[in-house]
Amino acid sequence: MTATRSELVAAARQSIRKGSKSFAAASRLFDRSTRERVWLLYAWCRACDDIADNQDHGYASVPGASRLDPEARLATIRTLTELAIAGEETGNMAFDALAQLLREVPLTRAMIEDVIAGFALDAAEWRPRSEADMLRYCYHVAGAVGVLMAAVMGVSPDDDDTLDRACDLGIAFQLANIVRDVWEDDAAGRCYLPVEWLAEADIPPGEVTKPHYRHALVPMVARACELARGYEASARVGAARLAFRQRWAVLSAANIYGGIARKVEALGAHAWDHRVTTTRPEKLGMLLKAFGEARSAPAPAANPALSRRELAALARS
Structure with missing residues (x-):
């Protein structure tokens, strides 16, 4: 039925x-x-x-x-x-x-296929070697979802800049997930931090969660969080083009997920003692903060060097 x-x-x-x-x-x-x-x-x-x-x-x-x-x-x-x-x-x-x-x-087939490509990467047990690889992964598993979300909110498939910035917010969210979930991912046999970053920190493959490497992870977390802040700032510019309630919702999500990344970064080597979350009162505070932000013009922000169209080109090369 x-x-x-x-x-x-x-x-x-x-x-x-x-x-x-x-x-x-x-x-x-x-x-x-x-x-x-x-x-x-x-x-x-x-x-x-x-x-x-x-x-x-x-x-x-x-x-x-x-x-x-x-x-x-x-x-x-x-x-x-x-x-x-x-x-x-x-x-x-x-x-x-x-x-x-x-x-x-009017969702396009290409928008949907870009999301499925992320599941294909996981099926192939693909791991990022470089920073660009990590961002490409973030694009497929989260940035492409941001593009679909923007289309659901009425953004035209032809409005490339706004779609780019919607994608940027998804990438920021996924970077927060990556730094928060290092221990959980390792338990599942995965690591989404770039191999090149781990090599620079002298962390051998498969040993990212060994206790004596915790402090070496801290600079990597800061590096990923800095990337996330750039993508989030770009996304806030795009959010300003949405209707008020849509803008408020998007900025609330940005505050909540951005808050997770900021907590992980602030905790340093203790970030993985327990899974980092935001409490109900914290979420309420972030919703209220987003209400004020939705009524104000965002700070100017350029598109990141690797945004949706550049990452899509890398994926297809």
Whole structure:
């Protein structure tokens, strides 16, 4: 039986509540139409991520899914997404949510494929060798999602500069995730800090979380956080072009995720004693701060040296 739009929205709302409290909080600031479309987009992204990583909303493993190897999981993502793009029922609420979204918003195939390319990198167990490689990864797994978000908020597919800046915010978010999740990623056999950075710090491959290398990680965290600040500043310029409630929501998310990066940087070698989060009162403060920021002009900021179009060119070279 085909799910109705209201059923798809309800399922997507549950997904975002379970998968991202920070994103769920920021999404409440959108007008109803935008909010529901953001939930539909999140549901598809979350489902793809869970299939790729054999997880349930980023946490517990999905029983039975371990039988599929990474390439088979990627094939599942591609097949279900293709059905959604064709407007066919998939039998999966999250992919049907994408199909519904495509009926309402002019998302391009290239935008969707740029997101799937991030899952392909993970399936290939790809690791960044250089800073540019790390930023390319951030582009596919988060910056490309920012582009889709901008389209959901009404940004034209032809408005390259605003889409670039929307992508920049996703990249800033992913850099925050990378520095926060060093220990968790290592436990899963992954490392998204560039190999060249680790070599400069004399940290051997596979030993990034050894206690005696903690202090050597601190300058790397500062370096990544400095990159994140540049991308976030660029994104704030783009956010100023959105409607007020959209601008408020985007700036709230920027404050929340930026706050995570700032906490990790401030904690230094103790950043991985416990998973860094923002508390409910802190989130409320960041929402209020974003309200004021949304009513003011942002500070001028140039596009980063490697923004969406440059990173897309690197990915295709």
